[in-house]
Each structure stands twice: as C-alpha cells, then as structure tokens.
Amino acid sequence: MSTATATDTAPALRAKDYKSEIKPVWCPGCGHFAVLSTVTKALAYLQLRREEVAMISGIGCSSRLPAYVDSYGFHGVHGRALAVASGLKAARPDLTVLVAGGDGDGFSIGGNHFLHACRRNMDMTYIAMDNEVYGMTKGQASPTTAPEWDRCKLTPHGTGVPRFRPAGIALAAGASFIARGFSGDPGGLTRLLVEAIQHRGFSFVHVLSPCLTFRPEHKEWKQRVHPCRLATTNNAAEAARLIQEDDGKATGLLYIEDQPVWQPENEDHADLSEIEAEFRV
Amino acid sequence: MSTTLFDSSNPARAIAITGSGGSGAVTTGQIMLAAVARAGFYGLMTRSAGPQIRGGESAAMLRYAAQPVACMGDVFDILVGLDWKNIDRFIDEIPLSPDSFILTDPDTGPAPDSLHPAGAKILEIPFKKYTEPVEGGRINMAAIGATGAIAGLPLDALEAAVGDVLGRKGEAVVASSLACVRAAWTDTQAMLCVTPPTGTAPERWNISGNEASGLGAMRGGVRLVAAYPITPASEILEWLAPRLNKVGGVLLQAEDELASVNMIIGASFGGVPSLTATSGPGLSLMAEGLGLAVASETPVVVANVMRGGPSTGIPTRSEQSDLNLALYGFHGDAPHLVLAALDIRDCAFTTQWAVRLAEHLQTVAIVLTDQSLGQSRGVVDPPDSYNGDHRRIRAETPGDAYQRYAITADGVSPMAIPGTPDGMYTGDGLEHTPAGIPSSLHHDHTQQSEKRLRKLQYFDYGEHWAVQSGNGPVCLLTWGSASGAVFEAAERLTAAGSPTRVVALRLLAPLRVEALREALADAETLLVVEQNQGGQCFYYLKSHDVLPAHTRFFGRPGPLALRPGEIITALDEVK
Numbered sequence: 057m058s059t060a061t062a063t064d065t066a067p068a069l070r071a072k073d074y075k076s077e078i079k080p081v082w083c084p085g086c087g088h089f090a091v092l093s094t095v096t097k098a099l100a101y102l103q104l105r106r107e108e109v110a111m112i113s114g115i116g117c118s119s120r121l122p123a124y125v126d127s128y129g130f131h132g133v134h135g136r137a138l139a140v141a142s143g144l145k146a147a148r149p150d151l152t153v154l155v156a157g158g159d160g161d162g163f164s165i166g167g168n169h170f171l172h173a174c175r176r177n178m179d180m181t182y183i184a185m186d187n188e189v190y191g192m193t194k195g196q197a198s199p200t201t202a203p204e205w206d207r208c209k210l211t212p213h214g215t216g217v218p219r220f221r222p223a224g225i226a227l228a229a230g231a232s233f234i235a236r237g238f239s240g241d242p243g244g245l246t247r248l249l250v251e252a253i254q255h256r257g258f259s260f261v262h263v264l265s266p267c268l269t270f271r272p273e274h275k276e277w278k279q280r281v282h283p284c285r286l287a288t289t290n291n292a293a294e295a296a297r298l299i300q301e302d303d304g305k306a307t308g309l310l311y312i313e314d315q316p317v318w319q320p321e322n323e324d325h326a327d328l329s330e331i332e333a334e335f336r337v
Numbered sequence: 338m339s340t341t342l343f344d345s346s347n348p349a350r351a352i353a354i355t356g357s358g359g360s361g362a363v364t365t366g367q368i369m370l371a372a373v374a375r376a377g378f379y380g381l382m383t384r385s386a387g388p389q390i391r392g393g394e395s396a397a398m399l400r401y402a403a404q405p406v407a408c409m410g411d412v413f414d415i416l417v418g419l420d421w422k423n424i425d426r427f428i429d430e431i432p433l434s435p436d437s438f439i440l441t442d443p444d445t446g447p448a449p450d451s452l453h454p455a456g457a458k459i460l461e462i463p464f465k466k467y468t469e470p471v472e473g474g475r476i477n478m479a480a481i482g483a484t485g486a487i488a489g490l491p492l493d494a495l496e497a498a499v500g501d502v503l504g505r506k507g508e509a510v511v512a513s514s515l516a517c518v519r520a521a522w523t524d525t526q527a528m529l530c531v532t533p534p535t536g537t538a539p540e541r542w543n544i545s546g547n548e549a550s551g552l553g554a555m556r557g558g559v560r561l562v563a564a565y566p567i568t569p570a571s572e573i574l575e576w577l578a579p580r581l582n583k584v585g586g587v588l589l590q591a592e593d594e595l596a597s598v599n600m601i602i603g604a605s606f607g608g609v610p611s612l613t614a615t616s617g618p619g620l621s622l623m624a625e626g627l628g629l630a631v632a633s634e635t636p637v638v639v640a641n642v643m644r645g646g647p648s649t650g651i652p653t654r655s656e657q658s659d660l661n662l663a664l665y666g667f668h669g670d671a672p673h674l675v676l677a678a679l680d681i682r683d684c685a686f687t688t689q690w691a692v693r694l695a696e697h698l699q700t701v702a703i704v705l706t707d708q709s710l711g712q713s714r715g716v717v718d719p720p721d722s723y724n725g726d727h728r729r730i731r732a733e734t735p736g737d738a739y740q741r742y743a744i745t746a747d748g749v750s751p752m753a754i755p756g757t758p759d760g761m762y763t764g765d766g767l768e769h770t771p772a773g774i775p776s777s778l779h780h781d782h783t784q785q786s787e788k789r790l791r792k793l794q795y796f797d798y799g800e801h802w803a804v805q806s807g808n809g810p811v812c813l814l815t816w817g818s819a820s821g822a823v824f825e826a827a828e829r830l831t832a833a834g835s836p837t838r839v840v841a842l843r844l845l846a847p848l849r850v851e852a853l854r855e856a857l858a859d860a861e862t863l864l865v866v867e868q869n870q871g872g873q874c875f876y877y878l879k880s881h882d883v884l885p886a887h888t889r890f891f892g893r894p895g896p897l898a899l900r901p902g903e904i905i906t907a908l909d910e911v912k
Contacts, residue, residue: 078774105758107760107761110607128755131775133629142603143561143599146589147604147607147609148756151756320582320587322582322585322586324584328584330583332552336540336542337374
C-alpha cells in the first residue's frame with residue numbers, strides 16, 4: 057500500500073463517503089451491487105484518501121463501477137483497462153490503482169493484457185467480476201461460460217470450448233497474489249480486497265458475481281460456493297495443484313508471494329542541455 | 338589520374354557506397370558523414386538495406402555541401418563499390434551520369450555491366466593494397482581514405498571521424514582503421530594534387546530524424562513513453578529509453594500497440610505528458626485507443642514513422658502513405674491534430690510543438706515522419722525549439738462545483754489530476770455531461786462534440802502551420818519529407834529565372850484553410866507533391882475546397898525518394 061491514509065485532523069471516512077451520487081445501470085439482483093459495496097468498505101477500512109485512489113475499467117456491466125466510486129476514475133475501451141492502469145501506475149506510483157472489469161473484458165478481448173499485467177507485477181489490484189456471460193450485449197457466452205450452455209442465439213448448441221480458468225492462468229503468468237471471492241459473501245470479499253490492496257504487486261481477485269438476468273441459474277451459486285479447503289500457499293507448484301483440482305467455486309486467498317515489482321527507478325538529475333550535447337559536432 | 342576530378346571551389350558532393358553483408362557500407366557512410374561535419378560542411382546520409390536482419394547487402398548515400406542539404410540530388414558524383422555483389426538491388430537508387438566516377442578495386446573484379454549505360458568513368462583504386470600491411474585492416478577504411486581524397490575531404494577530418502564513430506570499439510580497431518585511411522588517402526591525394534577546401538559552417542549537430550523526434554518529445558515535456566518495437570520507429574524508443582530515465586521519465590515496453598496507446602492514456606490521465614512511437618501497422622491498431630483519448634480529452638502524442646504499405650508492406654523503406662489513416666482512422670466525429678515534420682531537424686521542432694499543442698488542447702496529436710527522415714542522419718544546424726508557453730491547463734483547486742468537461746469559451750476545460758482534492762471525476766469514452774456522467778442525450782452529444790471541435794478550430798496556431806518560400810506564379814505545395822526535394826527544385830527553378838513558390842504544410846489537421854488560401858493566392862501553376870500513389874494530401878485539400886481548379890498532383894509510391902529533377906520535369910508538363 058503506497059498511499060498515505062487520511063490525516064488525524066480529518067474525520068474518518070465511512071464506506072458511503074466513497075460512493076458517488078450516480079445511480080448504477082445494473083439490473084436488480086446483480087452481484088455487482090455487492091462488489092461496489094465491498095470496494096467502498098475496503099477503501100474505508102484502509103482510510104485511503106479518495107483523491108489518491110484511481111479506479112480504472114474497460115467496457116461491460118462491471119466496468120461501469122468507477123463512476124459509482126467517489127475517487128478518480130477512468131472508463132476506457134473494451135479490454136484495455138489493465139493497459140491504462142499500467143501506464144497510470146508507471147507515471148504515478150504514488151496512487152492506489154484499482155482495476156475493475158468482467159470476464160469478457162479481462163479474459164477475452166483483454167486476455168493479452170491480463171497475461172502481461174500478471175508477469176509485469178506492478179503494484180495494483182485487479183477485481184475481475186465473473187458472471188460467465190456478456191450482460192451488456194444481452195447474454196452471449198464468455199470465455200468462462202460452460203461449453204454446453206446453449207441458452208444464447210449466438211451459440212445455440214453451446215460454445216463447445218472449454219472454459220478459461222482465470223486463477224490458473226494468473227498463476228502461470230506470474231501474478232503474485234491470487235484470490236477468489238463471492239459477491240454473496242460481502243464480508244469475506246471485503247477482507248480479500250483489503251489484503252489485495254495491501255499486497256505489494258499485482259493482486260488478482262477473481263470475484264464470482266452472478267447475473268440473474270441472463271443466467272438465472274446462478275442463484276444456485278449460494279449453495280455451490282465454498283471456502284477453499286487448503287491453506288494459502290506461497291508455493292507456486294502447490295497453488296497450481298490446488299487451483300487445478302478446484303471446482304472453480306472455492307473462495308479465499310489461493311496464492312501470495314513476494315515477487316519483484318516492476319516500477320522503474322528514475323535518476324531525475326540531468327538537464328536536457330547535457331543530453332543535447334551529444335549531438336554537437 | 339593526375340588531374341582534379343571535381344571543381345575544388347565547390348565542395349558539394351554526392352557519394353554512394355555499396356557492398357554485400359559485412360562489408361561495412363553503412364559504417365563507411367557514417368564515418369564519411371562525421372568527416373563532413375569535422376570539415377565544416379553540412380550533410381545528409383540515407384541508407385538502404387535489404388530485409389535481412391543481419392548481414393544483408395546495404396548502401397549508404399551521402400550528400401554534403403557548404404550549405405544545408407535538404408535531400409538526395411538527382412545524380413551521384415561517386416559510387417564506391419566495396420564489392421559488386423548485389424549491386425543490382427541498388428541501381429535504381431544510385432543514378433549516375435557521364436560526369437560520375439565509379440571507384441572499384443580491380444582485385445574484386447570489374448564493375449558490372451549494369452552500371453555502364455550511365456557512362457560513368459571507372460577509377461581503379463587498389464583498396465586491398467592499402468589494407469594488406471595493416472593487421473585487422475578493412476577494405477572499407479581504405480575506401481574512406483581514397484574516396485575522401487578524391488572528393489576533397491581533408492585527412493584530419495577523416496581521422497577525427499574514425500575516432501567519432503569507432504571510438505567505442507576500442508583502440509586497436511581505431512588504430513588499424515586509421516592506418517588504412519591514411520595510406521589510401523595519402524597515396525590517392527598524391528596522384529590528384531588537390532588541396533581540400535575547408536568549410537566554415539557554424540555550430541552544427543549530427544543527428545538522425547528518429548533521434549530528433551525523441552529529443553522533440555523530451556523538449557515538449559514528455560516523461561512517459563509506452564511503445565511496442567516496430568521498424569522504422571524503434572530508434573526513437575532506443576534513444577529515449579536511457580535518456581528519459583535521466584530526467585525522471587519512464588519508458589515502458591508494452592505487450593502490443595493496443596496496450597501502448599492505452600498505457601499513455603493512463604499516464605496522461607495521471608498528469609504526465611505521454612507519447613508512443615510506431616509505424617503504419619501499429620497506428621492501425623491504435624485507432625480505437627486514440628478515439629478514446631479524443632473523447633475523454635486525454636492529451637497523447639503518436640510519433641508515426643511511415644514505411645511502405647499497405648499491410649506489412651516494406652518495413653525498411655519510406656513512403657508518405659499513412660496520411661489518410663492519420664486523418665480519418667478514428668470512428669465517430671473525432672477532431673484531432675495531425676502534423677508532419679519537414680526534414681530531419683524539423684522532427685525535433687514538430688514533435689515538440691505537437692506535444693505542447695496536444696497538452697494545451699487536451700487531444701490527440703499524430704506526428705508523421707517517415708523512414709527517409711527517421712533513419713537518415715544529417716549534419717544540420719541545431720534544431721529550432723518551440724518557444725510558445727502552451728501547457729496543460731489544470732484545475733488546481735477544483736471545489737464542489739468542478740466539472741471535468743465544463744463548457745468554456747475556448748472549449749478547453751481545466752483538468753483535475755489525480756491527487757488533487759475535490760477534483761474526483763471519471764474520464765470516459767462514453768459520451769458524457771459536462772460533469773463527466775455518461776449520457777446518451779442529443780443535447781450532451783451536440784454540446785460536447787461542438788466543444789471538442791471548437792477548441793481545435795479556433796486556437797491560434799501562429800505561423801508554424803507551414804514553411805513557405807518564394808512568391809512566384811509557379812507554386813509547389815507539399816508536406817513532410819517530400820519538402821526537401823521540393824525546396825531544392827524551387828531553388829533551382831528560381832535561380833534559372835522562373836520564380837517558384839513553396840508551401841510545405843506542417844499542420845495538416847485542423848487545416849488552416851484561410852491561411853493556405855492566402856498562401857496560394859495568384860498561383861498560376863500549382864502542383865501538389867507527395868510520395869504516395871493516391872494523392873492523399875491532394876484529395877484532402879480538395880475536400881476542403883482550398884485548391885484552384887487547375888491544381889495538379891505529382892507523386893508516386895515509395896520507396897525511391899522523390900528527386901528535385903523529376904519534380905522540375907513534372908512541373909514542366911503541367912505548365
């Protein structure tokens with residue numbers, strides 16, 4: 057955590073102080089309401105100054121989140137949130153950078169940036185809200201949708217393609233903090249977000265956040281989600297086994313390891329005229 | 338060989354050096370350019386290489402004079418063959434005349450028949466004889482000595498240039514090179530009995546176009562660069578990477594161009610002036626991100642070094658064919674800036690100006706250069722610096738009523754930078770209200786679109802929108818790297834009694850329509866010159882209804898550079 061907390065002279069900020077006045081576009085019952093709430097609770101727990109937090113997103117239902125948080129925010133184009141966030145963090149290491157997005161934004165159109173953000177391991181927190189569907193375009197299969205899901209006109213016989221496994225891929229790509237949370241467990245998710253923000257490096261929080269509009273069967277997630285049976289590990293091989301054997305519904309901190317963080321050091325002393333001298337004949 | 342080969346009162350020469358992979362043609366060119374600088378002249382060196390990564394055939398083309406050199410001329414005075422393998426690949430690029438000389442070592446075999454139609458004279462120089470006594474002696478160093486003597490370059494300039502270019506390779510390399518240069522120069526000079534002239538030019542720089550673009554970026558205040566390597570733009574990045582660090586900046590190597598453009602948007606949102614460098618394929622990939630920068634009013638600059646297209650095209654060679662993409666590549670109504678550097682030293686000025694304009698106007702600036710500027714090296718007057726004080730207007734104390742996209746008289750809304758209390762907003766590519774709240778209302782779209790256009794249209798760009806010369810009834814209108822050949826063509830015509838005007842556009846969008854009309858007033862003959870097939874600038878200007886009906890277009894695709902002589906011929910045909 058690189059950002060200063062609010063000073064003693066200012067009254068403590070409460071979760072609602074981190075909420076903006078804009079009304080979310082989300083449908084009733086959407087898991088993202090709870091994610092928004094846990095984000096504000098985590099920020100309040102950490103007492104981060106609102107102006108020193110930047111919330112970055114791409115496109116999709118979950119990517120609307122920055123406008124609903126009273127911090128600096130940037131709502132970019134589809135799939136590029138991690139790139140925007142990486143540029144921001146490189147330029148402004150003093151800021152707390154959070155990234156929000158969905159399964160389509162992060163794992164399909166933005167998949168390459170996900171890989172490279174994991175391996176670059178810049179100090180930021182990526183909250184990927186996974187509802188296994190493209191909600192904003194009205195219900196198409198996403199990379200995390202089961203191959204047999206056929207309730208969509210675009211893939212009437214199902215995608216026939218195995219699911220993308222975000223946690224395993226994050227591990228293979230070099231993320232230093234991998235957790236899974238559930239919007240139906242706001243207390244647990246808040247704790248994970250606090251840890252993720254405090255972790256120095258790229259923190260990946262995979263959040264199961266149901267879409268009841270296009271995936272009403274997600275109501276069952278409440279019964280299927282369970283805490284991870286094994287203790288958190290800093291051993292990548294153990295974590296790989298844990299994640300590989302997991303049913304995709306185990307929540308908790310799956311992997312955490314101190315790894316080198318990419319943040320350039322600047323010398324900051326030369327005058328431009330010294331550099332120009334090299335050209336003189 | 339006992340007479341003077343060239344008019345020694347005029348030191349201007351054009352020299353081409355060719356050779357197969359590993360023969361050192363490009364190093365030879367670099368050393369001769371450095372010698373030109375040491376001798377007090379101005380110069381220009383372009384290079385041509387095959388597609389091989391290492392070891393392909395290559396050619397270095399050098400032209401120098403007592404005055405600044407704008408372009409390659411119509412013919413070369415001297416062609417040096419380090420060997421004659423693959424010479425046919427370069428014949429198109431090295432026009433010779435009966436007044437030209439071909440330098441060849443009889444030991445490497447005769448100059449090929451393909452060179453004979455030009456009628457150039459053959460001079461046999463025993464390069465190998467000068468290298469044999471020297472341990473580690475190289476043919477190209479002997480060629481430097483002999484060519485320097487024939488061209489009229491003083492030995493001390495050549496010796497100093499060897500140190501300038503090869504110094505980092507160690508004393509042994511420098512010593513053996515100097516031995517070859519001296520032996521060849523002394524022997525050749527003794528036969529010619531010419532006293533080399535010495536130039537008196539004031540302070541000059543030895544700089545490439547890509548280095549100048551990097552310098553312009555730093556002078557403009559750029560402190561974050563994110564980019565993906567691409568030919569022929571990578572030298573901008575390689576030059577910047579260590580130097581940005583020295584002034585507190587950062588260079589981030591991105592995973593692709595989609596990332597690089599979005600990274601600089603993120604950095605600029607954070608308040609740091611940011612730039613990426615790329616070429617056509619990369620610019621194509623960046624189009625969506627640049628539209629985001631326009632809509633969210635986040636200043637960013639793209640240095641686009643054009644190469645032959647479409648698709649992968651000719652990565653190592655030049656063309657001015659990305660103008661349409663730069664002008665029209667974004668979806669939606671997306672007003673932005675498009676600029677073009679006119680020569681090597683102007684890469685610095687135009688890039689610096691572009692950074693300042695983008696920052697002040699909170700928009701995208703695309704700076705077009707090309708391979709023929711970027712990868713060429715010149716001995717030039719020190720590049721001009723932009724003196725305007727345009728910078729980003731920040732909201733320092735935003736307060737409760739702060740609106741990020743407030744409607745203002747000039748269309749520029751003060752920008753709150755993260756870290757500023759009470760300025761919190763969400764930058765957005767969605768259409769938005771003045772407060773930045775997403776909106777699909779007709780009123781908001783109209784108001785915000787109008788503001789984004791107005792801030793560019795009514796800004797006072799001053800005199801830098803074009804470089805103009807002359808005021809004759811014959812007018813050449815051009816942009817970017819074609820300007821060099823155009824200015825030289827106009828000079829020759831004017832000197833020959835046909836006053837010729839040049840308007841070289843530096844600011845292509847927004848087009849300064851009224852100023853351009855005034856610049857073209859009363860032109861009886863008007864020719865638009867550019868290096869692409871379709872007349873991209875010509876039709877762009879026509880769409881603005883700024884060209885008189887009798888205007889004609891002269892251009893062709895790359896990669897062969899436009900030459901002054903063919904521009905004069907084209908002008909004769911339309912007169």
